[in-house]
Amino acid sequence: MQGPLALLEQDKARLRLLFLAKHACSGGVPDGEDGTHAVYHHEMLTTLRAIGLDVTPATDFDILHERPDTDFVVPVLNRAGFLNSEMLAPLLLLRRSVPALGAIPILRGLTDDKHLMKIVARHLGVPVTDWVAVRRGQGQVAPPPFAWQRLVVKPNASSASWGVRILDTWSEAKAHAETILAAGHDVIIEPYAPLIDIAVPVIGGRGPWLLPATGYFPDTPGTLRSYEEKRGLVPIDDDPLRTIDDPELVARLEDHTNSLIGELWPFDYGRFEYRYDPATGDIRFMEVNLSCNLWSRKTISRAAAAIGLNHAELVETIVAHSMLRQGVVGRIVQRR
Structure with a gap:
């Protein structure tokens, strides 16, 4: 329990x-x-x-x-x-x-590389949106082999939507990819679809503790959260997050997440992200962040609050788990 x-x-x-x-x-x-x-x-x-x-x-x-x-x-x-x-x-x-x-360095490196983590997910049978990665020094940026109407082009190790753009033409997409490469970053390119972003937060407890799956529901579906919005550099309300209450959808999300956890455990906290199409029921893995934002206004803390954990309890749980697994302490207690 x-x-x-x-x-x-x-x-x-x-x-x-x-x-x-x-x-x-x-x-x-x-x-x-x-x-x-x-x-x-x-x-x-x-x-x-x-x-x-x-x-x-x-x-x-x-x-x-x-x-x-x-x-x-x-x-x-x-x-x-x-x-x-x-x-x-x-x-x-x-x-x-x-x-x-956190997690050992090699796992941090794996999960920070969106391309490699998608390969892991696909190997485990977790559905993944089509993508291509372009490493620095690989040569020309070629058109992707999959069908698309719009493209998402971003740094392969982007965080908080830095450098992410949604583009309508291949000439625009190629130009943005080349700009990212010139700035010293690898590139990942994916087809865009106005789907629902869902995160499954995971913290260390008595083993992996999956917190409630939480979706991002903007007023305009498919709206991209900009870097400026995520960092509070422009005026914006709190993220429009809601706990997912569809038991069948939650079960599928948790099944995929448990498959991925099996390759990454142990770690202390993380956020497993997916895209969900309510019209078809399809779930597609996006990425993992094993050093995600623990601010009380962000996803993992708000998911914890949904089951009655305040911010201090969340942080102490994560720290206590980490210290116990690494032998810093010999015993911890469970509050309830």
Whole structure:
């Protein structure tokens, strides 16, 4: 039976944590470039402290070049200004044998590469939308071999919709792909369809704990959420998210997610994303994010809230699971 996990008070008293995030010292003020990501980082720091943990904030990788004086690290220093930066903190921490929240570096690399993760999904029998990937140095960007009316062209390791465009002609799609490649990123190209985006959040509990599947339902179906909207750089309401209440659809989503978890477990938290066509019932896997946004206003926290977990309980559950699986603590408790 799953339920929120908690650390023992004596472990909270003795453990020293490092919180590594670009805006760990922002004080909760939105950033001109990263927007509300700075608010998220501040909330994580204050939540970890509210749980009763001794947490020191840090904002760059320099602190990891020698072994940090800490028992455990919470690294959310993603999008650090260079390609695949999401892997650097996990690699440096592994080098120094420092336990950290998240997943091992090789799994972070796999799941950050949308193309490779789609290959894994297809191998496991999980339905996937057709796609092509273009790596830097592979040569000309050729037209895709699948049928399409519009195309989605984006960086292969894009996050928060950065660099994503929906285009009507091959000349536009090719030009955008070449722009992404010239900027130093691989490209992924997919057919566009105005379907429903659904996420299945997964956290570590007593084994993998699948939180309620949650759909994105904008007023205009198929509307693309821009990078500026996702980062709060333009005025916008909270994401129009709703828990999926169709038992048959939820069962299928969870079946696909469990298949993927079997190749990735153990990890501490993640979001498995799909596209759903209500007209046909088709589900298509999109991507996995094993370092997804834990801000209280985003998907994983709102899915947890739907079953009665507040933000502090969610974060402590994830941290307690991670510490137990890595031997930082010998015992944890389940609150209910």
